[in-house]
Amino acid sequence: MKIKVTTVFSFLICTCLLGQEYKLTGKVNETKGETIAFANILLYKAADTSYVKGTASNEDGFFSFANLFPDNYLIRASYIGNHSNFKRVNVNSDLDIGPIYVDITTQELTEVVLVAQKPSVEQKVDRLVFNIENTALSDSDIWDVLKNTPTVFVMNNEISVKGEGGVQIMINDKKVNLPAQDILNLLSGTSAKGVQSIEVITTPPAKYDAEGGTLINIKMKKNLIAGYNGAVYNRYSQGVFPRHMLGTSHYFKGKRLEASFNYSFTQNKTVTNYTDITNFIEDGQITDIWTSDLEVIYRSKKHNTSVFLDYALDDKNTLSFSSIATITPSYQSRDFSNTIIEDPDGAYSSGFITLNDAKFESVNAAFYVDYEHKFNEEGSSLAVNSHYTHYDYDKNQDLETDFYDQNGAMVGENNFNTFNEQHTHLFSVQADFTSPFGESSNFESGIKYALIDSESFITQEGFDREQEGVAPTEDGLFLYDERIFAGYASFDTKWYNWTMKSGLRAEYTETKGDYSHSEDKIKNDYLELFPTVFFQFTPNRKHRYGLSYKRSIIRPSYNKINPFQVFQSNNSVVEGNVNLKPSFKNSVILSYTYNRDYTFELFYRYHRNIMSVLTFQDNESKLLRFITDNMERELAYGLDFIYRKEISRSWDTYFLSSYFYAAERFTDILSQQTIDQDLWTLLIQFNNNFTFLEDRSLTANLNYTYVSPVISGNSRQEYYNEWGISLKKNIWGKKGTISMGVTDVFRQFKLKNTRKYGNQYNISVYRPNARVFSLGFRYNFGNMKIRDNYKSTTTEERKRL
Known part of the structure; x- marks a missing residue:
């Protein structure tokens, strides 16, 4: 195996000949003829107006773009809110385009004035980019922004893209190494004011880990102001209970050093209601019906921080340090459930x-x-990236149950407590080499090594029930280690009206598990290849065709492998599964875009060994068991229609309709019966963004989501829909911002799941406090002067727990 791995990596990691590219230079002037220092210059492709790169003019007004492939481009300069006209240039050699003129006669020159912009949706070769900067959405938290991001759906606090799960979260191209619940805590506790855009990467290049299928990359803002500036913000939300977020952000920019620091503190209190109706069955007949009404009240205090430092050692060498952390010193939940047993x-x-x-x-x-x-x-260029994550989780649980007879008299009790710890360390190092190849091609290759060390411990005391199927782990230790060796090579090129991106990634994985209650050691190793390819054909400005293919892997998260049985109530238990296997997904998308406003996508997806949380009723032990298990497969295909249009200068809209067929096959854990479930599902997303007033200082967002019945694991989930609205007003010369919003305006959101087949017949209803009113305020301070401005850079990776 090692010889095979070495051979594959040797094939992937190679060098290449350097190709010729061209340089574009120019100068930015006022209409009166004076030069403009530190103006922003943006370069776009003329064919589809997709963004290529940006720079800033120097002290004498000159600017340059290096490493440009031969093509037709559009160039535009801007300075404190004023823009030049677009200028079309044809680059087929080194080119000096002379002056670009910006009219700034009516603009105050002593400070930066931000102009409110409507969020725009850009469809790039391998991703959809949702720009939210300076909009009403930017004053909410990042979790709310994700709920409003085109193609992204949030159901039961789980993120999917057009109905497809396994989504990975990144911040500035760094994967966030958090369990699902901690990702919710991080994103819901972090202001979106520092976010520039949300990238939904549907066909990730080979450079990214093969883990997951779709990536959501949260791109943070660039700092355009030299010196120091910052902001403080406060957001109050009111559902059944109040929530509060207080935060601050700081930026420093010099000739060589650029730094940013963000901190927020959130204090939450929320309530969620659940109802479980279980029809226990014996010999094909319902024997009794258990109805459990559960109210869960959460209280939490969370600290979220991020630090980004870039230091330019010289013109060719840059050193960066960054850190992302979430600390939860206090998280308390009180679950009160009342279970009625009827014949x-x-x-x-x-x-x-x-x-x-x-x-x-x-x-x-x-x-x-x-x-x-x-x-x-x-x-x-050559980039070397290293990463370390430290994760600690400690939980104490006290569970008390009182039993009553048909007359309401107490006939018994059952009290016990659980203590659970998890300690995980992740380390990775990656090297990436990039080089032009010819006049219009690019080659990239790299290697990566990742090491994961996880230790979980559990103690449960006082449990006195003796019945089949109930085996709470009284004292258990589970050790899990994982090593991943990866290498990739990718190539992209453009000829005439064609664009092609392709890549091949190889990942060799070794896993080891050791459970204190078992003499059997868990060992597994496998080598897998993950190809990616994307073709785009643009015959003219009105028509664009695309075809993409991607293979990916989803590995079991460490907390789901833990073989512990943990009770959440007296008749519901969450169980780990040491036998979980990685799942593999193949996706194909064929797309057509007309006039940049209308897009049609045919897609096909085959997912083998798909992992899902399955709910089974144990009719003999009278238990509801929540177990993560591998389903045999998921097959899905359908048609997406996307419409995006700037209706007027004050209104742009986005509409998504996804109609698809999904079929899932799994094995009932108790009867070992193979079950097939299939269904046609409709997803609708409708977002509208508005800008009001002459100075465009008032913005609004109105959105609607609808999901028809859908297959989810071994459940059929009923339809749901919801409306949301948000407003933002700039005040005090745009140094202050007031925002407000309401989610689930008509209180329509709830999820109902039914499992009815064989000897299973149970229903779960999830009712969160989804209608929340929020009010926020932000104040910007510090150096807002335009003088001594320097161009900015941004930072760039993370994994799974």
Whole structure:
């Protein structure tokens, strides 16, 4: 195997000949003829107006773009809110385009004035970019922004893209190494004011890990102001209970050093209601019906921080440090459930009341050190990235149950407590080499090594029930280690009206598990190849065709492998599964875009060993068991229609309709019966963005989401829909911002899941406090002067727990 791995990596990691590219230079002037220092210059492709790169003019007004492929471009200069006209240039050699003129006679020159912009949706070769900067959405938290991002759907706090799960989250191209619940805590506790755009990468290049299918990359803002500036912000939300977020952000920019620091503190109190109706079956007949109404109240305090430092050692060498951390010193939940047991005729027979008090705290801190060296002006570079994550999780749970007979008299009790710890360390190092290849091609290759060390411990005391199927882990230790060796090579090129991106990634994985209650060691190793290819044909400005293929992997998260049985109530238990296998997904998309406003996409997806949380009722033990297991496969195909249009200068809209067929096959854990479920599903997303007033200082966002019945694991989920609205007003010369919004305006959001097949018949209803009113304020301070401005850079990776 090692010889095979070495052979594959040797094939992938290679060098290449350098190709010729061209340089574009010019100058930015006022209409009166004076030069403009530190103006922003943006370059776009003329064919589809897609963004290529940006720069800033120097002290004498001159600017330059290096490493440009031969093509037709549009160039535009801007300075404190005023723009030049677009200028079309044809680059087929080094070119000086002379002056670009910007009219700034009516603009105040002593400070930066931000102009409110409507969020725009850009469809790039391998991703969709949703720009939210300076909009009403930017004053909410990042979690709310994701709910409004085109193609992104959030159901039961789980993120999917057009109905496809396994989505990975990145911040500035760095994967966030957090469990699903901690990702929610991080994003819901972080202001979106520092976010420039959300990238939905549907066909990730080979450079990215093969983990997951779709990536969501949260791109943070660039700092355009030299010196120091910052902001403080406060956001109050009111559902059933109040929530509060207080934060601050700071930026410093010099000739060599650029730094940013963001911190927020959130204090939340929320309520969520659940109803579980279980029809227990014996010999094909319902014997009794258990109805459990559960109210969960969460209280939490969270600290979220991020630090980004870029230091230019010289013109060719840059050193960067960054850190992303979420600290939860206090998270408490009180679960109160009332379970009524009835016979099939609805006659009350008995019941029980359960009180579950839980407290936990966690620390998740990630650190990155990056180094980049540029070999020459043609664009060849070498980047080395290292990463370390430290994750600690401690939870205490006290569960008390009182049993009652049909007359309401107490007939027994069951009290026990659980203590659970998880400690995980992740380390990775990656090297990437990039170089032009010919006049219009680019080659990239790299290698990566990742090491994961996880340790979980559990103690449960006081449990006195003796019944089949109930085996709470009294004292258990589970150790899990994983090593991943990866290498990739990718190539992109353009000829005439064609664009092609392709890549091949190889990942060799070794896993080891050791459970204190088992003599069997868990060992697994496998080598997998992950090809990616994308073709785009643009015969003219009105028509664009695309074809993409991607293979990816989803590995089991560490907390789901833990073989512990943890009770959430007296008749519901969450169980780990040491036998989980990685799942593999193949996706094909064929697209056509007309006039940049209308897009049609045919897609096909085959997912083998798909992992899902399955709910089974144990009719003999009278238990609801929540187990993550591998389903045999998921097959999906359908048609997406996307419409995006700037209706007027004050209104732009986005509409998505996805109609698809999904079929899933799994094995019932108790009867071992193979079950097939299939369904046609319709997803609709409708976003509208408005700009009001003469100075465009008032912006608004109105959105609507609808999901028809859909297959989810071994469940059929009923339809849901919701409306949301947000407003933002700039005040005090745009140094201050007031925002407000309402989610789930008509209180329509709830999720109902039904499992009815064989000896299974149970229903779950999830009702969060989704209608929330929020009010926020932000104040910007510090150096807003335009003088001594320097161009800015941004930072760039993370993984899974």
